[in-house]
Amino acid sequence: MAQASASPAGRARGSLLTWERLPLGLALPVVGLLVWEWAARAGYLPPWQVPAPSDIYYTVADLLATGELWLHIGASVRRVLLGFLIGGGLGLLVGLGVGLSKLVERLLNATLQAIKSVPSLGWVPLLILWFGIGETSKLTLIAIGSFFPVYVNAVAGLKGVERKLIEVGQVQRLSKGGILLRIMVPAAMPSFLTGLRVGLTQAWLFMVIAELMAASEGLGFLLAMGREVARPDLLLGSLVLLALLGKGSDTLVGWLERRALRWRDTKET
Amino acid sequence: MAVLTIKGLSKDFAGQPVLERIDLEVHSGEIVSLLGPSGCGKSTLLRIVAGLDPDYEGEVRVAEGEEGRSVGVVFQEPRLFPWLTVRQNILFGNKGHRERVEAIAEAVGLSRCLHAFPKQLSGGMAQRCAIARALLGRPRVLLCDEPFSALDAFTRRQLHDLLLDLRDRYGTTMLVVTHDIREALYLSDRIVVLGQTPSRVLREVTTGTGRSENEQAHLEAEILYELGFEREPLPIHVGEWAS
Numbered sequence: 082m083a084q085a086s087a088s089p090a091g092r093a094r095g096s097l098l099t100w101e102r103l104p105l106g107l108a109l110p111v112v113g114l115l116v117w118e119w120a121a122r123a124g125y126l127p128p129w130q131v132p133a134p135s136d137i138y139y140t141v142a143d144l145l146a147t148g149e150l151w152l153h154i155g156a157s158v159r160r161v162l163l164g165f166l167i168g169g170g171l172g173l174l175v176g177l178g179v180g181l182s183k184l185v186e187r188l189l190n191a192t193l194q195a196i197k198s199v200p201s202l203g204w205v206p207l208l209i210l211w212f213g214i215g216e217t218s219k220l221t222l223i224a225i226g227s228f229f230p231v232y233v234n235a236v237a238g239l240k241g242v243e244r245k246l247i248e249v250g251q252v253q254r255l256s257k258g259g260i261l262l263r264i265m266v267p268a269a270m271p272s273f274l275t276g277l278r279v280g281l282t283q284a285w286l287f288m289v290i291a292e293l294m295a296a297s298e299g300l301g302f303l304l305a306m307g308r309e310v311a312r313p314d315l316l317l318g319s320l321v322l323l324a325l326l327g328k329g330s331d332t333l334v335g336w337l338e339r340r341a342l343r344w345r346d347t348k349e350t
Numbered sequence: 351m352a353v354l355t356i357k358g359l360s361k362d363f364a365g366q367p368v369l370e371r372i373d374l375e376v377h378s379g380e381i382v383s384l385l386g387p388s389g390c391g392k393s394t395l396l397r398i399v400a401g402l403d404p405d406y407e408g409e410v411r412v413a414e415g416e417e418g419r420s421v422g423v424v425f426q427e428p429r430l431f432p433w434l435t436v437r438q439n440i441l442f443g444n445k446g447h448r449e450r451v452e453a454i455a456e457a458v459g460l461s462r463c464l465h466a467f468p469k470q471l472s473g474g475m476a477q478r479c480a481i482a483r484a485l486l487g488r489p490r491v492l493l494c495d496e497p498f499s500a501l502d503a504f505t506r507r508q509l510h511d512l513l514l515d516l517r518d519r520y521g522t523t524m525l526v527v528t529h530d531i532r533e534a535l536y537l538s539d540r541i542v543v544l545g546q547t548p549s550r551v552l553r554e555v556t557t558g559t560g561r562s563e564n565e566q567a568h569l570e571a572e573i574l575y576e577l578g579f580e581r582e583p584l585p586i587h588v589g590e591w592a593s
Contacts, residue, residue, distance in 0.1 A: 246431065252400050267433045344469065
C-alpha cells in the first residue's frame with residue numbers, strides 16, 4: 082500500500098480521493114440558503130412567514146449569547162439520552178430474552194407484538210393521565226419510541242444466527258453460555274447496532290413530540306413558543322438545530338458501528 | 351487399536367430409513383474414506399459421530415482423547431467466525447493450547463496470516479484455518495465432511511497433501527466423507543462404500559500406496575460398478591500392457 086501511494090499512479094489516485102471527499106452533500110443546502118437569502122431580501126417572501134436565513138442566524142446567535150439556548154439544548158439532549166437509555170436498554174434486554182429462550186418468546190412475543198401495533202402517539206393521552214405533564218410522561222414516551230426498534234432488531238439478529246456457526250461451538254465443546262456469549266451475541270451484533278441507531282433516531286422524534294405537548298424548556302418548547310408568538314425565525318432556527326443534533330448523534334453512532342464491525346465483509350468497509 | 355467403533359448404526363428421518371445397520375471400525379493413525387452418492391447418508395453418519403445428532407440407534411464409541419477431546423470436525427465450508435482473527439479462530443474452543451498455535455499454523459501454512467480476518471482469506475486458506483482449529487486440541491479422530499468439495503482442483507490437491515502431511519506429523523486418525531472416488535483413492539488407506547438410501551456398507555476396499563495407475567483405474571471402475579453407475583469392468587490381465 083505504501084509503495085503504491087509513492088508511485089505516480091498512486092498520487093493521481095490520491096488526488097482523486099480528495100476530490101471525492103469534497104463535502105458534496107453541503108452543495109444543495111448552501112445554494113438553497115443563498116437563493117433563499119436573496120429572495121427574502123428582494124421581498125419575494127413574506128417576512129412574517131419566511132424570514133431570511135440571516136435573521137434566523139441572528140435569532141439563534143442572540144439566544145446563544147444570553148445562554149438561554151444552552152438551557153433548551155441541554156434539556157432536550159438530556160431527555161433523549163435518558164429516554165433512549167431506558168427504552169433501548171430494556172429493548173436490548175427483552176430482545177435477548179425473547180431471542181434466546183423459546184419459553185420467554187412464547188410468554189412475551191404475542192403481547193409485545195400487540196403493543197407494538199399501537200401507533201406510538203396513541204400513548205400520549207394515557208401517559209398524561211397517568212403521569213401528568215411532567216418529566217415522567219416525557220421520558221416514558223421517548224422510551225416507548227426507542228424500545229421497539231431495538232427490541233425487534235435484537236430478536237431478528239439472534240434468530241438469524243446461522244446454525245452452522247452454532248454447530249462449530251458444539252463440536253468445540255462450548256457450554257450453552259459459551260455459545261451464547263461467544264457466537265450468538267457477536268453474530269447478532271450488526272442487528273443490535275442497527276436497532277440502537279434506529280432507536281436513537283426515534284428518541285429524537287419522540288422528544289420533540291413530548292416537548293410540543295407541554296414543556297417549559299427544550300427545543301420542542303421553542304417550537305411551540307415560536308408558533309404561539311408567531312416567530313418563524315425561532316421556529317426555523319429550532320428546526321435547524323434539531324437537524325444538526327440528530328445528524329450529529331447519528332453520525333457518532335454510525336462511526337461507532339463501523340469501528341465495532343470492521344470484520345464485516347461488506348462494500349462499505 | 352480401534353479409535354472409532356460403530357456397531358449396528360441405524361437412523362431414520364421421519365420414518366424414512368437413511369442408515370441401516372452400519373458397522374465400521376477405524377484404527378489409530380488410519381485414514382478412512384466414506385464414499386457414496388449424494389444423499390446416501392454419509393454426512394448424517396459423520397454428524398452422528400461428531401455428536402451433532404443424538405437421535406439414532408446402535409452404538410458409536412470414540413476412544414477418549416489424551417486431553418479429553420475425542421473428535422475434531424472440518425465441515426464442507428470453513429465456518430470461521432468472521433469477527434475473529436485467524437489466530438482467534440484457531441484458538442476457538444481450544445483455550446488451553448495457546449502455546450501450540452504457532453506450530454499448528456506453521457503445519458497448515460498459515461504462519462503469515464495469523465492476524466488476518468477471514469474476509470481476507472482465500473477459500474483454501476480458510477479451510478486450512480478450519481483444519482488447524484479442529485486439530486489444535488489433538489482429537490483422537492478428525493472428521494471431515496466433504497472438506498474440499500467447494501475448492502478448485504489445484505487447491506484441493508494441495509489440501510489432500512496437507513492432510514497426509516498432518517497424519518504423518520501428528521499420527522491423526524481421520525474419517526473423510528466424500529463423493530469423489532479419486533479423492534478417496536488418493537487420501538485413504540481404506541474406502542468404505544455406502545449405497546443409495548437406506549444405505550448399508552456395500553464394500554470395503556483397502557487402498558494403500560504402491561498401486562499402479564492401472565490398478566487405481568480398475569478400482570475406480572469397480573467402485574462405480576458397485577454403485578450401479580457403469581458397466582462391469584473388464585478383468586485386469588497383468589502383463590497385457592507390459593510390452
